[in-house]
Amino acid sequence: MPPRLATWLLESFCSYDFLSTAKWDLEELYLENLESKGKTRASLVYYQEVFGIIIHLFFKGKSQYSINTTAMLKHNILISLRSFKRFKSTFIINLVGLASGLACALLIFLWVAEEVSMDTFHENDERLYQIMQNAETATGVMTFPWTPLLVGPTLIERFPEVENATTMYVPDVDEGDSYLGYESNFFISKELWVDKNFFELLNFPILLGNPHQLFDQLNSVMISEGMALKLFGSIENAMGKTVKLQNYDFNKEFVVSGIFKDVPSNSSLQFEALYNLQAYVNAQGEYFPNWTSNNTITYALLNQDADLEAFNKNIHGLTEEYAPNAMSKLFAQPFTERYLHGIYSEGKPVGGRIAYVRLFSAVAIVILIIACINFMNLSTAKANTRLKELGVKKALGAQRKTLIAQYITEALLLTTFASLLGLLLALTCLPLFNNIIGKNLSFELNLNMIFGFVSLILITSFLAGSYPSLYLSRLKTIASLKGKIIGSFGDIWARKGLVIFQFSISIILIVSVFIVSNQIEYIQTKNLGYNRDNVMSFQTNTLGDNEFDNLINELERLPGVMQVGPADHDLTGNRGRTSGVNWPGRQDRIAFLNLEVGLGFIETMGIEILEGRSFSRELKTDIGKVIFNETAIKQMGLKDPIGKTVQVWGNERQIIGIVKDFHIDSFYEQINPTMINVYDGMMSKIFVKVKSGTELQTINQIEEAYEEISEGAPFNFSFVDSDYQAIYEAEKQVASLSKSFAFIAILISCLGLFGLTAFNAERRIKEIGIRKVLGAGIGNIVFLLSSDFSKMILMALVIGLPSSYFIAQEWISSFAFAINLSPVYFILAGMSLLVIAWLTVSFQTIKVANQNPVDSLRME
């Protein structure tokens, strides 16, 4: 069957006789195309032809082929265009307002579409689940995605509802970057270690080679098209070549056995190389396949009729059956849900990026509504200038339906203009927007996009046109012919209410801008308990123990280097956690953050020692001793802790010092009990405190030293400060986006206010003239004209400020460390809105008040 919407369109524009001809021909074409080109193409051609016919009828057709609808549409469009021409300022205000609103909505729509499409490209995405674990700890349930190696095979074997499962090892961020190279040409490459079911569950197309080879041979690797081009210039060249993998665990050669297509950006799994999981398992110790080591990621494909809840109940105690002292429970979460719902509380997903998706969708809708309100207000306010037209139409027998159609057409026409302008705006702002959100979005001309765009236009025009059309079509024929329009109490309040709504939203946005930017400022400047200025770090994955010591010695000799300290973890989020600590008088298990560092780390980071001493470089015996932070000592309840011993993973360790609390997690969390263990030998990172002013030169020297020792492995460094800033990327994005959106919302609201004031002043021009003749001063007139609006703005403040307080509190409470919500923010926001609104209004009122009364009174 041809698409119904198109047929309906045809029916509403063609005369009865012509309709059957056109329908007959179109259907024949459709059926032919259906066979030769497929359903989508055929429907598309059908639509195209229908629009072609309607356009020809509209512009060139004669009456016998078309019906009244065409003529009415022609008439409505003509009248709308004339009214745009007649009320130019209103038209421009509406156009600019709607265009900027639509541009915002389009950009957000693009972003939301990308977020929502994450991981949905897998063929069986609806039945694909990730196996997760919940572990009970003293501080609550901790949820993590790592599972024991054997979970996948066990699920397939024991549960009939599991159709298939795949296990993979995803290298931890802790392990640093991984490099893949051919001859001396090395590139950073993310890798996965996968098992033979990988390609069966997940859709990553293979361009060359056979995946079986990867799983049959331990030394083979599949690389991405992009990686192949970088290393070999073409994908054919890459096949069979020997490449070298260098990372934390490996320095080993692999043979390229296949090429897969580059992983799309809407995949949460990102990788450029695939290796055989078995090769990884073999390289690890015996602990790896244990049911108590959680190292791998498991995805399961469930049957069509499997019930998630029942399945979760079944696998709940699985780990306990194999490892009686395992503390964690398995559960499955839909794979596509993981990206947007990635934050867990009490073992259940409670949110994540979905919060931003919702937030921005809400912002887009609100901005669109604000823009629509302008249209509603201005058209209803202008009603009495078009009363005669209405009256004549009604007297000639126009039905309410026809009038509604007219105003909707006007809104549709305006929205279409605005959306074209908005599209242009959005295209211009896209690079900027991409920059802020750190993505690479683009407008792609596909069916979904066009459908979204058209429905955006339709929804907006119905939203904008609904109230004016209902309001205007309701007016009485005789009253409107006489030119008398008595705005009922309700109508005036509706208009005022809409303005109040606009400005309440604006005030909420202004307050959010204040609060968000102050909180970000606070985070960035707060004393963290360590000094991150001029500290840089780089990775040393590929060195041996001796080379590593040489490098440290080498670095210490450089003039610009103040301190050097290696570590396996860092202070911006990469760290381990353990509850394997025992101490005299222990009651509860505590999950400690476990920082594994080398000698000199504490000094490099400037962490303050409160009691005892730091690890000493001279005393080799300090290896195997331990330092805690204040919070840890407090939670453990130890008195005089210095010199006491605790058991860490069964080994006795003496406490030699206590450090002052420092921030290691983000500001969303309280400071956690932290244990610092010291080791010598190779560590994954070296931190260097550089003398300020010599950064560039010193970094060059460090690079030289490193490259000499590492024999050409790439040097990859970053400053701790910028790593720290990166944790709050999302907040910064929200801050800059809320600024732009607040600006646009206020701009649109003010445009509306400007239009209303202009209209109001114009309407009362005689009254003002008479007042001036009778001796009213400019001040009086300005006051008269602005008092109405001031009342509305004040009303908006009364509504907006408390709501913004609740919203701000909600956001602030998600941080463990946050600014106080002092009244200053709210007063400042209220004042700025008042000033902006007053400026807008006074621009018009002062102009009117200054007019010579002769001009305004002379007209008759």
Place this chain on the structure above:
Amino acid sequence: MKKLTLGAFEELVLLTTGVLQDNAYGVTIKQELEKELKKKISLGALYAALQRLEEKGWVSSRIGGITEKKGGRRKQYFDITKEGISALNEVREMRNELFNRLPETKINWLKS
């Protein structure tokens, strides 16, 4: 009375209608034209042209037989009329006459 004119596209449509004889209706005319002109033609443009031709009296239309396949829907067939033929002739004669007046030397010179 104003003299009726035959546009270039109308001429093509009129010719095709004549060529197709008994089987000239929307789809066949469109397909024949597309084949000859090697470009897409929208049904809307075709109908508009046919409509103008019908108004000028150069094509006539009749409602065609009810086919079983189409569930008895009416099909509009077009036929070229006598006046249509003479209009085509007129256009052709005028064109030929103009062409014949092209200086032969010029044609030969341009050809070489």
